[in-house]
Amino acid sequence: MAHSKTDGEGLERDRTVASVVAPCIDSTAGNHVLICNDDHACIADRLRENGAAVTSWWRLATSVHGARPWPLVDGYTAAVIRLPRDKGAFEFALHAACSVLPPSAPVWVVGANGEGIKSASRPMSTVLEGVETIDTRKHCRVLRGTTPIDGTGLRKTLMDWASEVALDIGDVRTTHTVFPGVFAKGRLDPATALLLDAMEPPTAGSKVLDYACGVGVIGGWLLRQDSTLDLTQLDADAVSAKAASINVHRATTVVGASLSALPPDALFDCIVSNPPIHVGTSRDYAVLRNLVAMSPKRLKPKGRLWIVVQRQAHVEPLLRSRFGRVAVVAEDRRFRVWLAS
Ligand SMILES: C[S@@+](CC[C@H](N)C(=O)[O-])C[C@H]1O[C@@H](n2cnc3c(N)ncnc32)[C@H](O)[C@@H]1O
Known part of the structure; x- marks a missing residue:
């Protein structure tokens, strides 16, 4: 069976996305960053190279790593979410990340233009405060907001979904x-x-x-x-x-x-x-x-x-x-x- 010409394109895109978001993660991230849906671990690798302490939450297992349906509580100070393809999965990931973060923690969301990142600010604004676009390069976009003070509106457990x-x-x-x-x-x-x-x-x-x-x-x-x-x-x-x-x-x-x-x-x-x-x-x-x-x-x-x-x-x-x-x-x-x- 012939290899599809698109095999491997996803990895290339993930590398590009990681190269765009990594410089945006500043000192406000604190000392333990949760990385969500970063299937090829490109963002995690980049941030580690920059000296950050990161933990990945994947809902999708690969041959390299396992997966869990909801992130563990582990003292995170910030999160970076790789935009998933599915809108519902994005909203789910946003709430999941916010559920394990303290109030006022920064959350960055990154994706390529062709993946729907241009419409990410609306769902982000339903759970995060001060959502803004902070970078647009290489046909990608990085948005940032902070977790709400009181956690109102968050669906905080898997079964809430x-x-x-x-x-x-x-x-x-x-x-x-x-x-x-x-x-x-x-x-x-x-x-x-x-x-x-x-x-x-x-x-x-x-x-x-x-x-x-x-x-x-x-x-x-x-x-x-x-x-x-x-x-x-x-x-x-x-x-x-x-x-x-x-x-x-x-x-x-x-x-x-x-x-x-x-x-x-x-x-x-x-x-x-x-x-x-x-x-x-x-x-x-x-x-x-x-x-x-x-x-x-x-x-x-x-x-x-x-x-x-x-x-x-x-x-x-x-x-x-x-x-x-x-x-x-x-x-x-x-x-x-x-x-x-
Ligand atoms: C076409 S759907 C079929 C789902 C279900 N069997 C049905 O018929 O409704 C394919 C499923 O494969 C899963 N999947 C994706 N990559 C996979 C992999 N490497 N190994 C096993 N399952 C995978 C997806 O999460 C999805 O649930």
């Missing part, structure tokens, strides 16, 4: 818990719908992995069909994983960015996935490639991999290089469901 949405699969309606920034706002995605419709139910008692589980749509549906399944769900987003653990509480839920996040001896009869094919706004097939390459080692003999991907993702050569049998079991105008065993 939970909401319930209806999930309709076929003619069955359930409700489940979602948080800001989760995939498809927790609704049924068309690709997931095609996959669920095409999938043969795993045999009773099977060990099943829902890889890139989001809020648990696939795993929840599988367990509703057959409660004897031994289900594991994995997602890189710690907030999605938290929702999945609430929605599908009988499953084991793991936060991680690849199959390596699972115990080394974890083997499955079936791996099922609607894998991510974007990083930020760029198309990126790295997770899909990695999943297909690593799945055979995680499947028992005769184990099966079910994935749904966009038609233009040329996954077939890679599937054929790793699996004995490969077939398209369903397709529509946009997506294909592949079964490999």
Whole structure:
């Protein structure tokens, strides 16, 4: 499968953003800076080079670092927030950072123009005082405000962000818990719908992995069909994983960015996935490639991999290089469901 031309663009952008924000972090930052959503740790590295004491909070795990759904209280004196792509995720990150800062602490927000940083001041002004743009360079923008004196209006815990949405699969309606920034706002995605419709139910008692589980749509549906399944769900987003653990509480839920996040001896009869094919706004097939390459080692003999991907993702050569049998079991105008065993 060809590498996407956009692979690695995210890292370049993060380096540029870090080079713009680092000179803005002055002595008002105090002695312990919380860095939020800095996925490649570019901002943290820059600030450390400048002698600052920094701690990162990531909601998204990578192969290099883990993630947690909410930052720990740890005596922070300031925060720097890397603008996330999703507006709801930004508001969530703002409140999360403010919830672990003292009053009047500075908060810097940085992002590239193409990421929506120009509209960041409005949500910032709902929680921070004195919000202003303090630098614009290299198609990026840095804004700064300070935490409110009395903390009014802050939603201070993860569960303050939970909401319930209806999930309709076929003619069955359930409700489940979602948080800001989760995939498809927790609704049924068309690709997931095609996959669920095409999938043969795993045999009773099977060990099943829902890889890139989001809020648990696939795993929840599988367990509703057959409660004897031994289900594991994995997602890189710690907030999605938290929702999945609430929605599908009988499953084991793991936060991680690849199959390596699972115990080394974890083997499955079936791996099922609607894998991510974007990083930020760029198309990126790295997770899909990695999943297909690593799945055979995680499947028992005769184990099966079910994935749904966009038609233009040329996954077939890679599937054929790793699996004995490969077939398209369903397709529509946009997506294909592949079964490999
Ligand atoms: C296309 S969504 C599918 C969500 C869910 N399975 C569904 O069908 O509604 C992909 C999910 O992959 C997660 N993700 C992103 N990078 C990942 C990675 N490296 N490993 C595992 N999950 C990842 C995202 O957080 C997102 O929840």
